[in-house]
Amino acid sequence: VKKFNKIAIIGVGLIGGSIGLAVKKRKLAKQVVGIFRRPSSLKKALKCRAIDRGTLDMAEGVSGADLVIIATPVGLVPVMAKKAMPHMAKGAILTDVGSVKGFIEREVVGSVSHGIKFVGSHPMAGSEKSGVENAEADLFKGALTILTRTRRTDLAALRRVDSFWKALGSRVKVLSPEEHDARVALVSHLPHMVAQSLCLILDDKSEPYAAGGFKDTTRIAASDPVMWTDIAATNAPAIEKALDLLIRDLCWLKLLLSEGDIRSISARINQAKRIRERLEGGAKG
Amino acid sequence: VKKFNKIAIIGVGLIGGSIGLAVKKRKLAKQVVGIFRRPSSLKKALKCRAIDRGTLDMAEGVSGADLVIIATPVGLVPVMAKKAMPHMAKGAILTDVGSVKGFIEREVVGSVSHGIKFVGSHPMAGSEKSGVENAEADLFKGALTILTRTRRTDLAALRRVDSFWKALGSRVKVLSPEEHDARVALVSHLPHMVAQSLCLILDDKSEPYAAGGFKDTTRIAASDPVMWTDIAATNAPAIEKALDLLIRDLCWLKLLLSEGDIRSISARINQAKRIRERLEGGAKG
Numbered sequence: 334v335k336k337f338n339k340i341a342i343i344g345v346g347l348i349g350g351s352i353g354l355a356v357k358k359r360k361l362a363k364q365v366v367g368i369f370r371r372p373s374s375l376k377k378a379l380k381c382r383a384i385d386r387g388t389l390d391m392a393e394g395v396s397g398a399d400l401v402i403i404a405t406p407v408g409l410v411p412v413m414a415k416k417a418m419p420h421m422a423k424g425a426i427l428t429d430v431g432s433v434k435g436f437i438e439r440e441v442v443g444s445v446s447h448g449i450k451f452v453g454s455h456p457m458a459g460s461e462k463s464g465v466e467n468a469e470a471d472l473f474k475g476a477l478t479i480l481t482r483t484r485r486t487d488l489a490a491l492r493r494v495d496s497f498w499k500a501l502g503s504r505v506k507v508l509s510p511e512e513h514d515a516r517v518a519l520v521s522h523l524p525h526m527v528a529q530s531l532c533l534i535l536d537d538k539s540e541p542y543a544a545g546g547f548k549d550t551t552r553i554a555a556s557d558p559v560m561w562t563d564i565a566a567t568n569a570p571a572i573e574k575a576l577d578l579l580i581r582d583l584c585w586l587k588l589l590l591s592e593g594d595i596r597s598i599s600a601r602i603n604q605a606k607r608i609r610e611r612l613e614g615g616a617k618g
Numbered sequence: 619v620k621k622f623n624k625i626a627i628i629g630v631g632l633i634g635g636s637i638g639l640a641v642k643k644r645k646l647a648k649q650v651v652g653i654f655r656r657p658s659s660l661k662k663a664l665k666c667r668a669i670d671r672g673t674l675d676m677a678e679g680v681s682g683a684d685l686v687i688i689a690t691p692v693g694l695v696p697v698m699a700k701k702a703m704p705h706m707a708k709g710a711i712l713t714d715v716g717s718v719k720g721f722i723e724r725e726v727v728g729s730v731s732h733g734i735k736f737v738g739s740h741p742m743a744g745s746e747k748s749g750v751e752n753a754e755a756d757l758f759k760g761a762l763t764i765l766t767r768t769r770r771t772d773l774a775a776l777r778r779v780d781s782f783w784k785a786l787g788s789r790v791k792v793l794s795p796e797e798h799d800a801r802v803a804l805v806s807h808l809p810h811m812v813a814q815s816l817c818l819i820l821d822d823k824s825e826p827y828a829a830g831g832f833k834d835t836t837r838i839a840a841s842d843p844v845m846w847t848d849i850a851a852t853n854a855p856a857i858e859k860a861l862d863l864l865i866r867d868l869c870w871l872k873l874l875l876s877e878g879d880i881r882s883i884s885a886r887i888n889q890a891k892r893i894r895e896r897l898e899g900g901a902k903g
Contacts, residue, residue, distance in 0.1 A: 531864070
């Protein structure tokens with residue numbers, strides 16, 4: 334892999350911090366600089382050794398960087414991109430790690446300065462944990478990263494970002510922003526919303542009986558609320574479609590139960606088990 | 619704890635086998651006998667040391683036992699109870715480990731032979747695994763076991779069963795069969811059905827993107843289909859009510875998304891996180 338001279342990370346939390354640790358461990362850049370809004374976050378990231386140095390000054394942070402990574406919650410990506418680009422070097426690559434791509438593409442690409450190459454990234458790693466203190470150098474190992482490609486994408490930059498994520502141990506797939514948002518609404522955003530719903534309908538009297546199965550199914554309901562509010566706000570149409578599919582299936586199940594159609598219910602349960610078992614050995618992260 | 623002379627276990631799978639291992643480890647009975655339909659299952663249980671000896675003969679297996687535990691799938695419990703009771707000693711205790719209690723109470727209690735004391739048990743332990751080869755002596759440690767009590771319950775037998783499960787490391791709560799079924803529909807049966815639904819609506823093109831969050835949420839969709847078909851068949855009304863609550867909440871979320879009511883969505887996400895975090899340190903198993 335061609336090394337980077339300077340990588341700048343805007344927002345050094347679980348994902349940004351893990352990128353920093355992974356780049357340093359694999360010596361993929363001469364320098365990793367973190368850009369912060371609060372001195373306390375800067376200190377914490379330095380203490381976790383997620384970055385080589387930190388700054389509160391966007392211009393200073395991104396200048397001279399050949400790769401700038403925005404790792405803030407999705408909603409802040411366009412703002413940060415607009416702040417960063419005027420200070421970035423010509424030919425530098427800008428990427429993000431947001432879980433919604435259509436929104437970012439719409440908001441960022443229109444304002445991309447000449448000479449700056451934007452490629453959207455979505456590393457499907459992370460968990461219900463958040464914060465740089467939970468960052469891990471191997472977070473992306475075996476995980477899947479989706480890159481987005483549009484008519485405007487610079488192919489050399491796409492290849493460079495592709496090999497960057499692969500160097501971090503990730504598998505990579507390339508999708509259009511629209512296809513990304515539809516797939517991810519179904520496999521990630523929907524399960525999160527459902528986990529939240531299961532918690533919300535739990536009444537006080539039932540709560541003491543919530544055991545292993547409930548806890549597994551709802552673990553991701555403890556994920557970062559800022560991040561998930563942003564995702565809901567920026568990918569609403571795709572999430573609505575996914576919700577529709579689920580609601581329709583649950584209504585169908587209710588009908589089968591009320592009709593006592595045990596044969597069909599048994600077929601559903603067996604089919605679901607086959608699908609779930611097929612996933613093992615599939616995507617990680 | 620007062621020791622048992624002979625404990626007979628009908629159906630030695632994950633739960634029955636774990637009871638056998640736990641009783642032997644804690645020396646709670648002079649003898650643990652397993653009752654089987656197939657010689658191959660008998661051999662497997664002996665090999666796992668889950669029982670002291672096994673038999674294919676129900677009469678021989680339960681005779682002289684002061685505790686008989688039916689650990690088959692829920693649907694078979696009434697049949698097994700009717701087969702076992704004529705051969706049980708007067709004063710012996712009969713229990714089961716079924717996840718649905720109203721059905722068992724209705725089917726079994728009416729036919730309880732005089733002198734036999736029935737107490738329903740539901741150890742909320744286990745996982746998507748099944749089979750005696752996955753049995754563990756400490757499966758019930760820290761888990762919650764619900765016992766059912768009706769007007770007909772013998773209180774001495776209830777106390778004996780209560781201390782049995784506590785000796786296995788379990789916490790114990792006593793509920794009416796109806797309350798049990800409603801609580802468990804919400805905290806266990808509903809999450810299983812939802813996990814199945816999430817798998818069933820997954821299309822081929824989205825499947826490669828199913829990662830950590832999806833896998834956590836759907837892990838329990840890989841549970842034993844026979845067991846779960848039985849549960850759906852025997853607790854349908856309570857599961858329908860739980861499904862109704864969930865469907866209503868998901869429809870509400872859809873409305874909030876389509877209206878762009880981000881403030882309400884954020885409040886939901888934060889509330890769900892608080893509830894989910896409260897569960898940690900709560901019930902295990």
